[in-house]
Amino acid sequence: MEQNKIPQATAKRLPLYYRFLNNLYQQGKKRVSSKELSEAVKVDSATIRRDFSYFGALGKKGYGYNVEYLLGFFRSTLDQHEITEVALIGVGNLGTAFLKYSFLKNNNIRITKAFDKDPNKVGTEVEGVPIYSIDEMDKHLGHIRVAILAIPASEADAVTDILVKHGIIGILNFTPARITVPKHVRVHHIDFAVELQALVYFLKHYPLEKDE
Ligand SMILES: NC(=O)c1ccc[n+]([C@@H]2O[C@H](COP(=O)([O-])OP(=O)(O)OC[C@H]3O[C@@H](n4cnc5c(N)ncnc54)[C@H](O)[C@@H]3O)[C@@H](O)[C@H]2O)c1
Numbered sequence: 388m389e390q391n392k393i394p395q396a397t398a399k400r401l402p403l404y405y406r407f408l409n410n411l412y413q414q415g416k417k418r419v420s421s422k423e424l425s426e427a428v429k430v431d432s433a434t435i436r437r438d439f440s441y442f443g444a445l446g447k448k449g450y451g452y453n454v455e456y457l458l459g460f461f462r463s464t465l466d467q468h469e470i471t472e473v474a475l476i477g478v479g480n481l482g483t484a485f486l487k488y489s490f491l492k493n494n495n496i497r498i499t500k501a502f503d504k505d506p507n508k509v510g511t512e513v514e515g516v517p518i519y520s521i522d523e524m525d526k527h528l529g530h531i532r533v534a535i536l537a538i539p540a541s542e543a544d545a546v547t548d549i550l551v552k553h554g555i556i557g558i559l560n561f562t563p564a565r566i567t568v569p570k571h572v573r574v575h576h577i578d579f580a581v582e583l584q585a586l587v588y589f590l591k592h593y594p595l596e597k598d599e
Pocket residue numbers: 476477478479480481482502503504505508521536537538539540542546560561562563577578579580
């Protein structure tokens with residue numbers, strides 16, 4: 388399948404669909420209607436049908452979608468049949484919380500190595516994940532290509548350079564810094580403060596109506 392033909396907005400919703408279908412599958416459900424799917428993932432059914440249409444027609448009128456088939460389909464599309472290892476950079480408040488959150492539950496992405504510069508943390512483990520020195524990335528990063536950045540903003544540029552030098556091509560950036568990377572590196576920024584501000588703005592300027 389040519390993944391690059393899927394619109395980015397669709398690609399971003401795939402993990403949502405995957406998580407819900409996986410739950411249904413665990414509960415032994417055989418099929419799901421687009422209405423159920425739509426209510427659960429809070430995406431309107433027209434969008435769901437359009438998203439799914441990029442992969443060929445997967446549902447049948449009056450039957451809905453076959454959960455097992457769809458799950459298998461998304462698993463291979465999202466590369467869930469193989470484990471993706473991720474490195475965590477910065478084992479502070481936020482980084483420790485990530486290590487304590489079980490990524491294992493519903494998908495195959497795992498933080499397997501962490502890096503920090505604090506000598507008190509280097510050489511220890513959190514939830515079984517070893518913490519290495521950022522200065523020894525060449526020895527320990529291995530084949531990992533994705534990193535989570537959870538260090539102070541002031542360190543973000545210098546550390547990003549180190550990551551890129553060691554072959555990282557995907558960065559989930561939790562620092563408020565807008566890092567500069569070469570073209571082949573994809574950065575996704577996550578900022579709780581910005582998201583909260585946006586939510587409050589929307590509540591004020593675009594209040595939703597209550598159900599009857
Ligand atoms: N995106 C969000 O919504 C959100 C929420 C909370 C915090 N943050 C941001 O996440 C980052 C981490 O926050 P925190 O509260 O966990 O901070 P923290 O001070 O508790 O932890 C930072 C960790 O990074 C390590 N570190 C510092 N410089 C380093 C370097 N050059 N190489 C490797 N490790 C280094 C420190 O030793 C420490 O363990 C900050 O940039 C903060 O602003 C973002």
